[in-house]
Amino acid sequence: MTVSLIKGSHFLFVSFYLSTLFFLTLSTCYALPTKEVSKNVSNEHVLNNVMTEKTKSLRQLSDFERLVATKMALDIRYFCPEASPTKSESTKPEYTKQSGATEPCLQPVTKLPQVLAEMVTVTGLGSVVLFAENLITTEQIIQLTYDLQQAAVQSPSGQPLIISIDQEGGRVVRLPHATSFAGNMAIGATYADHGVKFATQTSTVIAKELTALGINNNYAPVVDVNTNAANPVINTRSFGENPQQVAELGVAAVNGFQQNGVMATLKHFPGHGDTHVDSHLGLPLVAHDLATIEKQDLAPFQWAINHSEPAMIMTAHIQYPALDNSTVVNNAGEKIIRPATMSRKILTDLLREKMGYDGIIATDALDMAGIAHYFDEVTAVVETFVAGADLAVMPFKIRKTEDIELFYQFIKDVAQSLQQKIHHNALLSTELMQSIARINRYKAQYCQPPEISVAKQILLAEQLIAQPEHLALEQTLANNAVAQLRAKQNSLPVNVADINRIHLFVLNWQEFGALKHAIINQWQRGGKAAPAVSATVVAQGDTQAQLQNGDKLAKADLVIATVDTKIASAVTSVVDTGGAEDLLTQITSMKNEQHEVGYSLLLSYQLQQAQKQKIPSVLIAKGSPYLLHPYIDLASTILVNFDDHIYQKKDEQSGNEQAYSSGYITSMAIIFGQQKVRGKLPVSLQ
Incomplete structure (x- = not known):
């Protein structure tokens, strides 16, 4: 009999083989989970009975x-x-019937x-x-x-x-x-x-x-x-x-x-x-x-x-x-x-x-x-x-x-x-x-x-989970990762003294809340009163109203727009939500959320209007930097923060729950001169 030692193991293969077979041979009955396992499901029937x-x-x-x-x-x-x-007339093995469910x-x-x-x-x-x-x-x-x-x-x-x-x-x-x-x-x-x-x-x-x-x-x-x-x-x-x-x-x-x-x-x-x-x-x-x-x-x-x-x-x-x-x-x-x-x-x-x-x-x-x-x-x-x-x-x-x-x-x-x-x-x-x-x-x-x-x-x-030290590391990573794709001469940082009104272009109200919080956070750190903030929220209403929303933009001293490159380009993957099972749900969701369709066109229009009116603009890209080519010549500055997560976090000053994005916090610090761009794109854009 050949005895071989498995690499990295402290046990001989033959020893494991014999002990496994011996144990399995002894195990001729199948025990049900104990009451401790099933304490949360005590109302269910034990399958053995039925x-x-x-x-x-x-x-x-x-x-x-x-x-x-x-x-x-x-x-x-x-x-x-x-x-x-599930009912099925399939001639395939019985377990394939599970794919026949309509609901x-x-x-x-x-x-x-x-x-x-x-x-x-x-x-x-x-x-x-x-x-x-x-x-x-x-x-x-x-x-x-x-x-x-x-x-x-x-x-x-x-x-x-x-x-x-x-x-x-x-x-x-x-x-x-x-x-x-x-x-x-x-x-x-x-x-x-x-x-x-x-x-x-x-x-x-x-x-x-x-x-x-x-x-x-x-x-x-x-x-x-x-x-x-x-x-x-x-x-x-x-x-x-x-x-x-x-x-x-x-x-x-x-x-x-x-x-x-x-x-x-x-x-x-x-x-x-x-x-x-x-x-x-x-x-x-x-x-x-x-x-x-x-x-x-x-x-x-x-x-x-x-x-x-x-x-x-x-x-x-x-x-x-x-x-x-x-x-x-x-x-x-x-x-x-x-x-x-x-x-x-x-x-x-x-x-x-x-x-x-x-x-x-x-x-x-x-x-x-x-x-x-x-x-x-x-x-x-x-x-x-x-x-x-x-x-x-x-x-x-x-x-x-x-x-x-x-x-x-x-x-x-x-x-x-x-x-x-x-x-x-x-x-x-x-x-x-x-x-x-x-x-x-x-x-x-x-x-x-x-x-x-x-x-x-x-x-x-x-x-332990999401303790302050861990969240601080999350912010530190963002501070060192946010990269700059484009910046016209002297476009960063903006001159805070010239900013009285900022107009935001965002997909939804959660985006608006996180971005506004990041703006106010940076101005308060500088000891200044926050500027007035207006917004075009694409999820809010019809496209025509958004296109005619020029009065808010015209009054702005700075336009800040965000883009989730997955949405703007229609390039996405079910990996974002889970797996292959999500495909049908994802398609249904896209049909139900018509405001996401055409976001890229609306964004381009807003940036073009800012450009015509000589209003400085900053585009913050969440996600893939590869998909930003349509906006290269439209925004004064493009920042890439890679991350599209927004979550609720207790505000340090007010104590209230607040939409929060570490990438937005860093981006505002860069825009308003609190820190320099530190990240360097690890990929080439062609």
């Missing part, structure tokens, strides 16, 4: 089937226990239903992904993560859950009241003067806040090198266009997360920075040659593997023919180039063997169109496992009670298909056990439930 014979049969999972479930990560974003069963379930899971707790226990599910809808208050989040872990540790394996979140900072955040920061491109804008300082500090704060809530894995940082100005899904989520800079900042973020108790996830391997297709909506192809791939796309991942120990690397649903030009047959019977997520050449031969990575390989969400539009659920999961992925993320949706039964069937079908693959390639059996060992190794290090009581955990978290 199970059909078919359900009882499905719940009898084999050891192998539970191992397969260990390699899955489900979201529990929504669940409708009272939803009507989507949009009831957020904020407390763990008994039936979901039992599903976690019975299957030995490996991981859960939380979204903004699951995260309301500190107390509620901690109770939810606690209940999830209690359900998990009662599974036959006794292993805790990897509880994951996308808390990148900036454009992609899920926690409602935590410190969010301005995001990766803002951090990249500080690199020239501060190196990796802010990458380390921000990831440290994010990790501490996640740990306090019972969340142990962050799907961050993004280390894609963004070289495509038309990239709809990465752009400001990237640290920049310089591979070495991205690499160093990525390693700093990994260390900041993991030294503070949270697994880090580098994404999206082998690189998503040079695409113009969002993989939530389609299947991108990168046509780089091998030299470019190694120098640009792979460089940050290789650097991180060499200089840190990232717990996870997430795959991209993307085609890289220079790395793997082999084909796979899709649902339509067509041969297409294998996506990286399904490529053994990319995940095993390249990432695992050539690049030397021994952490967890996780797929990007398998419900994204880059996979889901081309492959059925079972094929997608099995192909990713054969390729070398350890964790299949969001391969199946549980949205109603009947979906739980379908999920058991799904596990069995995946297991059966995988066993057929193993029958033809015995190496896959060894790799499966290595994969389980790898997952459990990181669970032992990062995922153990807190030893303190829930009440104590809540108390500590409330003292």
Whole structure:
């Protein structure tokens, strides 16, 4: 018998293999969660009392089937226990019927239903992904993560859950009241003067806040090198266009997360920075040659593997023919180039063997169109496992009670298909056990439930999350990140003595409140009475009234306009709200919010009028700097603050809740001469 030591592990592979099988063999019954787990759902029926014979049969999972479930990560974003069963005439496997529902379930899971707790226990599910809808208050989040872990540790394996979140900072955040920061491109804008300082500090704060809530894995940082100005899904989520800079900042973020108790996830391997297709909506192809791939796309991942120990690397649903030009047959019977997520050449031969990575390989969400539009659920999961992925993320949706039964069937079908693959390639059996060992190794290090009581955990978290020190760092990052794209000679700072009236052009009243607060804040710091502030609020009324709003503008000494480049350009991604499931909701929202349509035209008109009347104007861009070309010659000054977050914060002087933006505070300080521009754009604008 060959005995091999797994890299980075303190346990022999054979020892783990034997102990795992021994434990699973002893575990012939499936315990329900304790009363402590289900105390918030005491009115629900225990599923055992109402199970059909078919359900009882499905719940009898084999050891192998539970191992397969260990390699899955489900979201529990929504669940409708009272939803009507879905009717379908489909001849496909039964679980595909879940896609036939006409009314989507949009009831957020904020407390763990008994039936979901039992599903976690019975299957030995490996991981859960939380979204903004699951995260309301500190107390509620901690109770939810606690209940999830209690359900998990009662599974036959006794292993805790990897509880994951996308808390990148900036454009992609899920926690409602935590410190969010301005995001990766803002951090990249500080690199020239501060190196990796802010990458380390921000990831440290994010990790501490996640740990306090019972969340142990962050799907961050993004280390894609963004070289495509038309990239709809990465752009400001990237640290920049310089591979070495991205690499160093990525390693700093990994260390900041993991030294503070949270697994880090580098994404999206082998690189998503040079695409113009969002993989939530389609299947991108990168046509780089091998030299470019190694120098640009792979460089940050290789650097991180060499200089840190990232717990996870997430795959991209993307085609890289220079790395793997082999084909796979899709649902339509067509041969297409294998996506990286399904490529053994990319995940095993390249990432695992050539690049030397021994952490967890996780797929990007398998419900994204880059996979889901081309492959059925079972094929997608099995192909990713054969390729070398350890964790299949969001391969199946549980949205109603009947979906739980379908999920058991799904596990069995995946297991059966995988066993057929193993029958033809015995190496896959060894790799499966290595994969389980790898997952459990990181669970032992990062995922153990807190030893303190829930009440104590809540108390500590409330003292920690968004504490003044963390919010001060958020403002300090903004102070050092805001960059200048354009400034006419002598346009900055403005002469405060010449300013008696300022006119604002904003999308909505929240924008107006945050911007006005930032203006007043800066004038009060200078010991001066604030100027009069008027505004054109696009969400307020009809377009004709906005176009004729010239009297307010004509009386102004300064025009300040804001633009969210996602809205102004109609370039957006469902990643901003969550995932592929949001596409329908997003389209409906756009139809209902007609004031956003044409915002760019209205903005251009306002800036043109200011220009004609020789009124100085400042445009503050929130989001991607790539999309500002229409305004380059219209505004006197353009500032880029990268961040589009506005939240309610208690005003230091009045004590009242106030709309607040750290980027606006910095921008006003620059405009009115309280500080100089410090940020430097980490990308080229062509």
